[in-house]
Amino acid sequence: MNAPGLHLSSAGSYPRIGDSPELQVLRRTIAALDKGERTTADLLEVQNEVTRHVIAEQVRAGLDLITDGLIRWYDPISHLAGKLDNIQIKGLVRFFDTNTYFRQPVFDGAPVKRGHLVAGEYSFARNALGHLPTPRGKAGKLGIKPVLTGPYTLGKFSLSENPGNGSSKTFAALEARVQAYAEILATEFEALSQAGAELIQVDEPAAIKYPNDWAIFESSLAPLVNARDKIIKSGRKLELALYVYFHDCAPLYEKLLALPVDVVGLDFTYSPKLLDTVASAGSQKALGLGLIDGRNTNLEDPAQVARQVERMLPKIKDQRAFLGPSSGLEYLPRHRAFAKLEILSKVRAQLEGRERR
Amino acid sequence: MSRQKFENLGVKLPLFPTTSVGSFPKPDYLAKARAEFNKKQISEKDLHDLERKATAFWIEEQEKLGIDVLVDGEMYRGDMVAYFAERLPGFSISGLVRSYGNRYYHKPVLSGEVEWRAPLTVEWWKYAQSLTKKPVKGMLTGGYTIMDWSFNEFYPDRRTAALALAKVVRQEVEALIVAGCKIVQIDEPALSVRPEELPIAIEAMELTTQGQNAYFITHACYGEFDKIYPGMLDLAVDNFDLEMSNSDLDLLELFRRHPFTKDISFGVVDVHSHRTDSAEVVRARIEQALTILPKEGVWVDPDCGLKTRTVAEAIEKLRACVTAAKSFRNE
Numbered sequence: 001m002n003a004p005g006l007h008l009s010s011a012g013s014y015p016r017i018g019d020s021p022e023l024q025v026l027r028r029t030i031a032a033l034d035k036g037e038r039t040t041a042d043l044l045e046v047q048n049e050v051t052r053h054v055i056a057e058q059v060r061a062g063l064d065l066i067t068d069g070l071i072r073w074y075d076p077i078s079h080l081a082g083k084l085d086n087i088q089i090k091g092l093v094r095f096f097d098t099n100t101y102f103r104q105p106v107f108d109g110a111p112v113k114r115g116h117l118v119a120g121e122y123s124f125a126r127n128a129l130g131h132l133p134t135p136r137g138k139a140g141k142l143g144i145k146p147v148l149t150g151p152y153t154l155g156k157f158s159l160s161e162n163p164g165n166g167s168s169k170t171f172a173a174l175e176a177r178v179q180a181y182a183e184i185l186a187t188e189f190e191a192l193s194q195a196g197a198e199l200i201q202v203d204e205p206a207a208i209k210y211p212n213d214w215a216i217f218e219s220s221l222a223p224l225v226n227a228r229d230k231i232i233k234s235g236r237k238l239e240l241a242l243y244v245y246f247h248d249c250a251p252l253y254e255k256l257l258a259l260p261v262d263v264v265g266l267d268f269t270y271s272p273k274l275l276d277t278v279a280s281a282g283s284q285k286a287l288g289l290g291l292i293d294g295r296n297t298n299l300e301d302p303a304q305v306a307r308q309v310e311r312m313l314p315k316i317k318d319q320r321a322f323l324g325p326s327s328g329l330e331y332l333p334r335h336r337a338f339a340k341l342e343i344l345s346k347v348r349a350q351l352e353g354r355e356r357r
Numbered sequence: 358m359s360r361q362k363f364e365n366l367g368v369k370l371p372l373f374p375t376t377s378v379g380s381f382p383k384p385d386y387l388a389k390a391r392a393e394f395n396k397k398q399i400s401e402k403d404l405h406d407l408e409r410k411a412t413a414f415w416i417e418e419q420e421k422l423g424i425d426v427l428v429d430g431e432m433y434r435g436d437m438v439a440y441f442a443e444r445l446p447g448f449s450i451s452g453l454v455r456s457y458g459n460r461y462y463h464k465p466v467l468s469g470e471v472e473w474r475a476p477l478t479v480e481w482w483k484y485a486q487s488l489t490k491k492p493v494k495g496m497l498t499g500g501y502t503i504m505d506w507s508f509n510e511f512y513p514d515r516r517t518a519a520l521a522l523a524k525v526v527r528q529e530v531e532a533l534i535v536a537g538c539k540i541v542q543i544d545e546p547a548l549s550v551r552p553e554e555l556p557i558a559i560e561a562m563e564l565t566t567q568g569q570n571a572y573f574i575t576h577a578c579y580g581e582f583d584k585i586y587p588g589m590l591d592l593a594v595d596n597f598d599l600e601m602s603n604s605d606l607d608l609l610e611l612f613r614r615h616p617f618t619k620d621i622s623f624g625v626v627d628v629h630s631h632r633t634d635s636a637e638v639v640r641a642r643i644e645q646a647l648t649i650l651p652k653e654g655v656w657v658d659p660d661c662g663l664k665t666r667t668v669a670e671a672i673e674k675l676r677a678c679v680t681a682a683k684s685f686r687n688e
Contacts, residue, residue, distance in 0.1 A: 015454070015455070016455065017453060017455075017461060018452065018453070019452040019453055024453075027459055027461065030458075030459040031459060034459075074458055075457065075458075091629060092457060093579075094550070094579055094580075096550070097505070097547070097550035097551050099456075099505070099506050099547070099550075100455060100456060100457050101456070101457035101458075102457070248553075296508050296509060296510070297451060297466055297508040297510055298508070298509065298510040330454075330455055331454060331455075332454065333451050333452025333453060333454055333464075334452060334453075335452060336451070336452065
């Protein structure tokens with residue numbers, strides 16, 4: 001099968017440390033910082049170094065579209081919310097069914113953005129990618145995308161402790177928190193576009209877990225879509241990729257495709273029906289095909305994944321899809337995460353091999 | 358309370374029995390010894406001796422506090438899943454994965470047919486029970502949670518893995534009962550994370566406890582119970598040990614809508630704060646419980662394991678539970 005529209009893509013995070021001592025430098029540095037033995041400048045230097053390694057690792061695995069691995073993120077919620085004024089970061093809360101935890105933001109008033117959320121990190125990563133030699137056959141095909149946790153997921157996992165707090169606006173209502181995040185993230189779109197981003201991944205795992213809030217989720221996309229459209233009108237290219245995971249999204253497939261986004265990223269590990277749904281209903285949008293389980297160490301058979309891609313790709317508009325893990329890979333040991341990414345290249349080889357036969 | 362069951366088991370308990378969820382903080386000397394053992398600076402026997410010393414310390418503290426149903430405090434365990442996975446054939450241990458922030462652990466991998474060959478907790482239970490005349494709970498982790506907190510490279514699906522593990526846990530339950538254990542707690546903290554899988558958790562618990570002559574408790578915490586209640590009441594246990602105070606007793610509203618039909622170990626003190634609530638606050642929580650739950654079925658304990666607190670903090674939290682429970686007995 002000739003599949004020029006099939007891109008091999010990361011889905012977000014990557015393990016920050018590995019098992020060997022040299023791969024644990026970030027862990028050691030954070031521990032030393034906590035004891036006052038290292039400085040934040042030391043930490044930044046190590047984060048930069050680990051980010052460079054993680055980018056190189058993704059390129060070595062044969063990916064086309066990579067991320068910075070979210071190496072600097074404490075968790076998917078507080079990394080963004082914690083940079084806003086009037087938001088306090090409080091105790092640990094379990095993150096979906098991952099048995100990992102995030103620190104919960106609590107609104108103290110209207111959140112205010114002082115600087116960029118991830119645009120600086122994105123610029124660093126883009127620069128780091130630019131310094132790597134281009135692998136054979138990848139000229140003009142290698143890209144890097146920024147990742148943001150979406151406004152609905154951020155708002156759903158935040159609280160408001162002082163609903164009054166002397167200000168006219170309260171954030172006790174989910175809708176108010178979500179909308180506040182949406183407006184802030186929209187301004188980050190402009191910063192990311194200025195930094196060179198042509199596709200921004202927005203993660204909204206909570207949207208499919210709590211479908212009763214769909215109207216709130218849907219309206220939170222409006223500021224992001226407006227920001228994207230404004231950027232496009234100014235002559236730049238920008239796509240909005242919505243990624244959902246950690247729950248069965250098959251029942252919401254049609255609703256997801258109806259959203260005003262350019263790409264919809266799907267987690268196939270929670271639903272045996274999703275593959276059939278996509279293969280039969282098709283898609284008028286590009287899809288993220290999360291066929292590689294980002295939560296389990298078991299390695300997929302590339303031939304089987306290739307067959308799955310073959311069933312779906314012809315039904316997707318322009319046969320444009322992003323094959324990748326079902327979620328970020330930070331839930332796996334480092335060497336296993338790399339092995340998962342290597343499968344993607346093997347799948348592509350399978351597809352091309354069949355075509356030659 | 359399943360008073361009849363206790364009578365049959367020969368266990369006598371007062372109204373509002375007090376207990377704890379399982380883990381206690383390790384005394385400094387033990388925490389240090391564990392680190393030294395990992396660096397191969399002390400022998401396994403040295404470590405074991407200190408684990409026994411710490412277990413004896415906690416049994417004595419619980420006795421002094423007047424707790425009714427004791428635990429061994431899990432001085433010999435690190436993680437509630439890894440402890441079992443490290444000892445069961447069929448498991449291997451993965452590379453490091455992140456728990457949160459800068460904390461990492463070796464997550465277990467189901468890499469073959471899991472088997473129970475010998476008791477895993479019985480010697481510790483026997484030792485703890487030998488130090489007291491009060492009942493000591495057998496403390497296990499349930500098949501569903503062990504499955505959910507492990508990578509699965511062997512079983513075809515999550516249900517098959519959970520049921521295989523449930524059978525293994527059953528064998529450990531049998532060994533505890535043969536040793537004389539009358540009260541067994543089987544923790545299922547993953548119970549509520551995938552509400553659609555509640556039937557699997559129920560099937561697994563059924564496999565573990567069905568036909569076994571003991572009083573069974575399960576502990577679950579920090580989840581979306583509104584999504585699994587009242588269905589979770591079908592879990593084959595006598596008592597649910599639930600984190601109540603951390604969620605401002607929100608669960609009582611669910612119990613109001615649909616009667617809670619089991620005994621409950623009612624978590625009355627938060628385990629994440631350094632501070633212990635006043636006796637009045639703890640009493641008020643029990644009073645609220647009694648507006649909905651029959652007093653015969655209410656046990657009193659902290660929200661969750663106390664291993665993240667200091668020894669002094671843990672003792673204060675336990676004392677708050679005992680003081681409050683006793684004040685109701687006298688009324």
